[in-house]
Amino acid sequence: MRAVAHVAFDLLLEARSRRWLLVLAAAISLVLSAIALFLQLDVVDGSLAATRLFGQSLGADGEAVGLALRPLFAASAWIVFYGGISFGILACSDFGPRMLSPGRIELLLSLPLHRVELLVGTWLGVLCIALLGATWGAGGLTLILGWKTGVWTLGPLAAGALACLTFATIHAAMLAVSLWARSAALSAMVGFALFFAGVVAGYRDQALAAFQAGIGRELFRWATLALPRVSAVCRDAMAIAGSEAFDPVGLAARAGAMAAFAGAALALAAWRFEGKDF
Amino acid sequence: MSRERRSGRWIYLAAAVALSLIAAWWASLGDPPPAPVRNVEFPHRMRPEEAARAERRRTIHAKPAAPAAGATAPVEAPRDPLLRALGSADGGAVVVFEANALRHSPLGERLVECFLRSGRRDLDRFREESGIDPLEDVDRIALDGDDVLVTGSFGKARWDEAEGTLERPYGDAGRIVSVGDLSIAVWRDEMFVFSPAGTAGLEAKIDRIEGRTPSTGSLSEADGYGDAYGRIPVESLARVLGGEQQPELADKLREAARSVELHLDASHDLAITLDVRGEASSAMKDLEGAVTAAISLGRLQAKASGDDELAELLAFAGVRRGGGGFALDLALPLELLERHLGGICPPEGEGEPTAADEP
Numbered sequence: 001m002r003a004v005a006h007v008a009f010d011l012l013l014e015a016r017s018r019r020w021l022l023v024l025a026a027a028i029s030l031v032l033s034a035i036a037l038f039l040q041l042d043v044v045d046g047s048l049a050a051t052r053l054f055g056q057s058l059g060a061d062g063e064a065v066g067l068a069l070r071p072l073f074a075a076s077a078w079i080v081f082y083g084g085i086s087f088g089i090l091a092c093s094d095f096g097p098r099m100l101s102p103g104r105i106e107l108l109l110s111l112p113l114h115r116v117e118l119l120v121g122t123w124l125g126v127l128c129i130a131l132l133g134a135t136w137g138a139g140g141l142t143l144i145l146g147w148k149t150g151v152w153t154l155g156p157l158a159a160g161a162l163a164c165l166t167f168a169t170i171h172a173a174m175l176a177v178s179l180w181a182r183s184a185a186l187s188a189m190v191g192f193a194l195f196f197a198g199v200v201a202g203y204r205d206q207a208l209a210a211f212q213a214g215i216g217r218e219l220f221r222w223a224t225l226a227l228p229r230v231s232a233v234c235r236d237a238m239a240i241a242g243s244e245a246f247d248p249v250g251l252a253a254r255a256g257a258m259a260a261f262a263g264a265a266l267a268l269a270a271w272r273f274e275g276k277d278f
Numbered sequence: 279m280s281r282e283r284r285s286g287r288w289i290y291l292a293a294a295v296a297l298s299l300i301a302a303w304w305a306s307l308g309d310p311p312p313a314p315v316r317n318v319e320f321p322h323r324m325r326p327e328e329a330a331r332a333e334r335r336r337t338i339h340a341k342p343a344a345p346a347a348g349a350t351a352p353v354e355a356p357r358d359p360l361l362r363a364l365g366s367a368d369g370g371a372v373v374v375f376e377a378n379a380l381r382h383s384p385l386g387e388r389l390v391e392c393f394l395r396s397g398r399r400d401l402d403r404f405r406e407e408s409g410i411d412p413l414e415d416v417d418r419i420a421l422d423g424d425d426v427l428v429t430g431s432f433g434k435a436r437w438d439e440a441e442g443t444l445e446r447p448y449g450d451a452g453r454i455v456s457v458g459d460l461s462i463a464v465w466r467d468e469m470f471v472f473s474p475a476g477t478a479g480l481e482a483k484i485d486r487i488e489g490r491t492p493s494t495g496s497l498s499e500a501d502g503y504g505d506a507y508g509r510i511p512v513e514s515l516a517r518v519l520g521g522e523q524q525p526e527l528a529d530k531l532r533e534a535a536r537s538v539e540l541h542l543d544a545s546h547d548l549a550i551t552l553d554v555r556g557e558a559s560s561a562m563k564d565l566e567g568a569v570t571a572a573i574s575l576g577r578l579q580a581k582a583s584g585d586d587e588l589a590e591l592l593a594f595a596g597v598r599r600g601g602g603g604f605a606l607d608l609a610l611p612l613e614l615l616e617r618h619l620g621g622i623c624p625p626e627g628e629g630e631p632t633a634a635d636e637p
Contacts, residue, residue: 116290205310206581209593211574226302229309253308257301264297267290274287 003113007121008128011095015129020091024133032140039148069151074242077159080138081166081234084130085195088167089174092126093188096178105278115273123175123266127168134160159237162255169228169258170194172265179272195230202231228258318594318609320549321504321541332499338362338487358499359469360420360429363487365494370423372496373508373540377416378430380505383544385615392623409434421508425479426472433467452484504541504551512538515552519569527568534561535603547594548610555603566604570597590614 015021099105099122108118138160146152174191178184200207201224211217233254239246324332336356364372380386390413394401405411410432417430437455438445444456451466454477463471463480465487473479485491501507512535516528531554539553556562573595580589594609 201305206578209577209581209589226298226305228301229305232308247308250308253304257303257305257308260297260301260304264294264301267294267297271287271290271294274290 003117004121004124007113007118008125011122011125012128015125018091021129024087024091025136028133028137028140032137032144035141036144039144069145069149070242070244072145073153073155074238074244076138076141076156077237077241078234080134080156080160081163081237084134084137084160084163085167085170085230086192088126088130088133089170089188089191089195092129092171093174093191094184095122095126096175096187097182097184100178100182100278109278116270119175119269119273120266123168123172126171127164130164130167130171131161134164153241153243155241155243159241162233162237162240165255165258166198166228166230166233169262169265170198172262172269176265176269176272179269179276194227197224198228198230200224200231201227202229202233202235204229226257226261226264228261229254233258318547318549318607318611319543319545320551320605320607320609321507321543322551322598322605324500324503328503332358332502335360335502336499339489357493358502359465359487360418360427361497361499361502362489362493363427363469363471363483364420364422365486365496369511371508371510371514372420372422373506373510374418374420374497374502375506376504377419377428378414380544381413383505384546384612385544385548385619388616388619388623388625391625392619395623407436409436424474425483427469427483428471429469431468432464432470435464435467437462437464448481449484449488449490451488454480501539505544506540506542508540510538510540512536515554519572524572527565527572530561530565530568534559534565547612548615550608550610552606552608553600553603554606557602562603566597566599569604569606573597587614 099108099118109115135157138156142153142156170191173194174187177190178187204221204224207224208217208221211220233251236246236251236254238244335358338359339356360374364374381390401412410416410430415430415432415434416428418428420427420429437443437453442457446454448454448463453464455462455464456477461473461477461480463473463484465471465484469487471480471483473483475482482491486493496509497507512532515535515538516531519527519531534556535554536556537554539555541551541553543549554565556565573592577589577592577595580586580592591608591610591614594607594611596607598605598607
């Protein structure tokens with residue numbers, strides 16, 4: 001376990017020098033600063049007396065503050081979810097191929113490490129980067145809005161955690177693919193393909209209704225059966241962030257399925273890694 | 279690579295398979311429950327009992343025309359007199375309703391029950407005055423352009439009891455009955471005909487039934503399956519399917535389709551099949567694709583807008599490719615029809631005042 005943590009920590013140190021990740025951190029900080037500086041919320045007796053963003057009224061004046069902020073929290077969860085995952089796929093697509101690059105992999109394999117530990121450590125390192133980004137973005141937003149309105153909610157953080165889980169699932173598949181073809185482009189392509197397939201799988205029941213009964217419908221049903229329900233989890237994240245009702249049992253099942261999918265992708269990667277000569 | 283590591287790695291593959299299965303199972307637990315699957319039986323071909331029914335109705339031989347010297351007269355198989363009579367000159371719709379089968383279908387029973395609540399007295403009076411029980415004596419009703427033909431058992435009908443009735447025989451087994459301006463043709467006490475064309479139109483029908491004029495063949499016995507069947511003009515379907523919302527679809531239909539055959543089954547759900555025929559061409563393929571896309575889009579839009587009823591209806595709609603065209607299947611589930619009918623005419627015992635409601 002200590003070996004896994006070491007690999008993950010090394011990856012975090014390496015990530016510090018990545019331009020993409022610095023851009024991500026800077027972009028999140030910029031958005032948070034803009035909100036902190038230019039969003040003006042005057043709360044009087046628990047209601048919004050005036051709302052201004054860049055000097056323009058947001059039209060929510062007079063509403064109970066808890067109620068008025070729900071759409072804002074839900075929208076921020078959507079941005080954290082889809083924006084975070086898209087950026088994560090792009091920024092982290094070359095961690096797997098870089099680990100396997102000639103010279104580096106031989107060095108890593110010469111260390112007292114199991115190959116599985118190397119693999120899981122790399123995956124966990126990327127997951128830590130995603131967690132840090134989500135915590136910085138969602139946590140910062142929670143703090144700013146809490147400070148300005150007095151409404152404190154863990155909803156955006158929970159939404160950030162769900163985004164991290166989804167990204168971790170997609171990244172496990174990207175890591176597995178890089179063991180067949182050491183290419184950052186292919187890894188990103190597979191990541192985006194799984195991401196979009198997961199969005200479709202989240203609307204599986206509606207999509208099935210659009211198919212005529214027959215082979216096509218059955219193929220779609222089976223092809224999407226094990227896919228992570230990305231859009232359904234995003235809807236849950238938005239509901240949690242916006243303090244709306246959601247189905248906790250359904251969410252637990254979807255989250256569990258994502259964890260199992262990530263485990264399956266990592267197990268497949270481990271099988272390939274163990275059989276590969278370098 | 280060590281042999282030990284190579285042999286031990288298969289456990290990861292087994293774990294990957296097991297975890298994939300678990301992922302599929304758990305993901306499906308989180309999905310909304312699937313809509314109940316139901317099979318609607320569409321009238322795509324003639325069933326044995328319908329074939330037997332069509333054979334029983336072949337009761338009339340056409341009179342052979344005088345053959346040329348040395349030639350043998352062509353022998354026409356016995357025909358169903360109603361189908362022989364059909365074929366409007368203006369190319370209008372020709373549709374036959376199996377009135378008796380429809381009346382005894384689940385939906386028909388409900389409609390009759392609903393009608394009888396307020397109309398029983400009128401029905402009894404009609405029975406007494408005409409000698410015809412519309413609920414039992416009528417077998418089929420055919421719409422042939424502007425003409426209406428009704429078959430059944432009319433032996434007890436009192437055609438001639440009204441004051442001022444004029445009756446004259448026509449052909450081998452026909453009569454023209456006139457009361458004032460209204461004329462009908464009665465044939466063998468088993469068919470009567472209304473025609474806005476007057477006595478000339480009625481005589482033309484009897485001539486066609488008895489073989490003095492050739493049948494147009496607009497409907498054959500092989501077309502007589504389902505509880506309603508017939509041919510509808512392409513233009514009528516183009517107006518219904520295309521309308522103002524989808525003029526391109528209507529244009530495609532006008533361009534590619536040559537005929538549209540209708541079959542309806544009401545033995546449980548109301549299942550409708552429209553057989554669109556035309557020449558095998560790219561226009562026909564385009565039309566099939568456009569109809570399929572319109573159905574899929576309609577389903578998605580209905581789902582997205584929360585119109586569950588329309589989504590439910592379109593869930594049963596589909597396109598099936600056949601020789602020289604395609605069949606468009608549409609269905610109205612019986613539960614949905616009963617739900618709507620219940621709003622207008624609740625089942626007996628429901629919605630009536632109870633003792634507790636009395637003041």
